[in-house]
Amino acid sequence: MEASKVQRPEFQRLADTRVRSRLRKQLLDWFTESARDLPWRRDPTPYKVWVSEIMCQQTQIATVIPYFERFIAKYPDESALAQSDEAELMRLWEGLGYYRRARSLRAAAQVIVEEHQGQFPLAFDAVLALPGIGRYTAGAILSISQNQRLPILEGNTIRVFSRWIGMRDPVDEKATQDVLWQLSETMLPATKPSQVSREIGPAAFNQAAMELGALVCTPRQPKCLLCPVAKQCEAYRMGWQEEIPIKLGKTKYESRTEYAALLQDASKRWLVRQLPEGVRFAGMWDFPKAGPPQANSVQHFERWLSSELGGHVRLGDVNHTMKHAVTKYRITLQVHLADWKPEQDSLPKGNPLPTGWKYCTAAQLSKLPMSTTGRRLLKRVTARAD
DNA sequence: AATACGGGGTG
DNA sequence: CACCCAGTATT
Missing domain, CATH: 3.90.79.10 (Nucleoside Triphosphate Pyrophosphohydrolase)
Structure with missing residues (x-):
């Protein structure tokens, strides 16, 4: 059986391809019903997904929405952003925090204009090379806008995935991160663009996993009774949902x-x-x-x-x-x-x-x-x- | 591996 | 008050 070719024992029952398949379907059905209507989901071009992903870094979605609307109205494409006045851009960003994001965004737009003929690059390495874009953001942009089969890992999915497999190791250690990135990739639906629509492909899966983390699989008091995939969740089975993810580094104020x-x-x-x-x-x-x-x-x-x-x-x-x-x-x-x-x-x-x-x-x-x-x-x- | 980088939401 | 948020870049 294919499932015996287990990638990693840490994946627990998710090492079984049939279990993964069932989880995916239940998650995607839930997402179809429960997805929030976010402005960047209506027309998920690489540019809009990019801007939304940068704004969303370390920032709550509700905070981002009005900023995103103003941003897209003022800078509708890469070229407009590349030519933007930096002070005006920063004024628009004011209050969002992490202001380097705005400067990197503008710098990246200039790279896109100068080196990519104004077209947002669609190759992972080229995207990753843009200022302000790391592994998560590159994967998010290309999976969500292009349905490329690329994994993501951020605040929500660290929590969701570590609960799914009952991860007891501290998630701030690199070895644990490696396991979670690997799981993120393993969980992705097969990529056959001719057969897989954005509704059930990597685009939907990645957004659904994050959405689950935001709405159901929350940091405190996760709503396991409402969770579409509780049956596949090791943390829930063991009653560990409140303690996972385990973090070592405590913030010292x-x-x-x-x-x-x-x-x-x-x-x-x-x-x-x-x-x-x-x-x-x-x-x-x-x-x-x-x-x-x-x-x-x-x-x-x-x-x-x-x-x-x-x-x-x-x-x-x-x-x-x-x-x-x-x-x-x-x-x-x-x-x-x-x-x-x-x-x-x-x-x-x-x-x-x-x-x-x-x-x-x-x-x-x-x-x-x-x-x-x-x-x-x-x-x-x-x-x-x- | 640890730290800097904002500000607001939440229990 | 402590923790968290669709992380990245630098040291």
């Missing part, structure tokens, strides 16, 4: 205090700068801000800002305190009103600011990308001014 200064010129414009490459929020605009190791205290911050600008900056008392989180950091931002007395010598005439710094009105800032916290701060201070 770190509290951190950062400082910001509100500094206006005679025309009440705000002192801001565009963050340089290589730092957090690169390319976005922000008020003067620093934290450890630049500024371990408000006195350090005052000194740091003085040396940045030249002359002497004097900070007032804390004017706002804002809490926000950036990855593992839990940041308390202390905002101070500030005065700046430039060195006389540094101002030959007019008021040339040091490189990188600029005064902007609130209206100008409304067109520039800022971090969510920066935008919230601006809203607060302008609301007060009214």
Whole structure:
């Protein structure tokens, strides 16, 4: 029997081709009934699937939907994206987080225009070579848009697949990931494009597996009684569904205090700068801000800002305190009103600011990308001014 | 292998 | 508050 040629014992009963086949059918029947109506599912071109996949990375679907609609309206194809103004693109992306995604997207569009004649490449290696696209995203784009038989593995499917086979090894280890990638591929329906439609091929299977993870096979309190494939699920059989996937690395959160200064010129414009490459929020605009190791205290911050600008900056008392989180950091931002007395010598005439710094009105800032916290701060201070 | 990268949703 | 989310790139 074909099933005796087991790929991997870790697959448990899914090593049997008939069991896999039954699971696939039940999953796909469920998906036909239960699939959400997501905007990128209506016309799954490589471009739209690509944009949706990048936006969805580490981001909940509900958050993405309005961003996706605005994005496609403004940048309908690779060429439009390649020619986009970076600040406008970042402004559109504002609030989604992981801003490098937006910059990589634009860079990749330029590669597509220059090296692929403006047509999204359909070869796995070419897709993988694009900036911002890793193994998951390359497989997702080509399986979903082209029905290519390519496996995927991300947050949902790590959980779904590891439960299916009752995986007790920590899923953050490479060996475990390898098993799950292999399972992901083994589970895919056969690829005979002439016979297999997008409805029951790899396109549907990959989306169905993720959809199951999002709607049924959830991180906590999975809805096993509603699960179309519970009968094939080892975790459910053993009662392990709450503990799988097992993770070793626990996030260590770190509290951190950062400082910001509100500094206006005679025309009440705000002192801001565009963050340089290589730092957090690169390319976005922000008020003067620093934290450890630049500024371990408000006195350090005052000194740091003085040396940045030249002359002497004097900070007032804390004017706002804002809490926000950036990855593992839990940041308390202390905002101070500030005065700046430039060195006389540094101002030959007019008021040339040091490189990188600029005064902007609130209206100008409304067109520039800022971090969510920066935008919230601006809203607060302008609301007060009214 | 470990870390950086955002911000919001959820129990 | 801790964990999670259609991950990737860098160290």
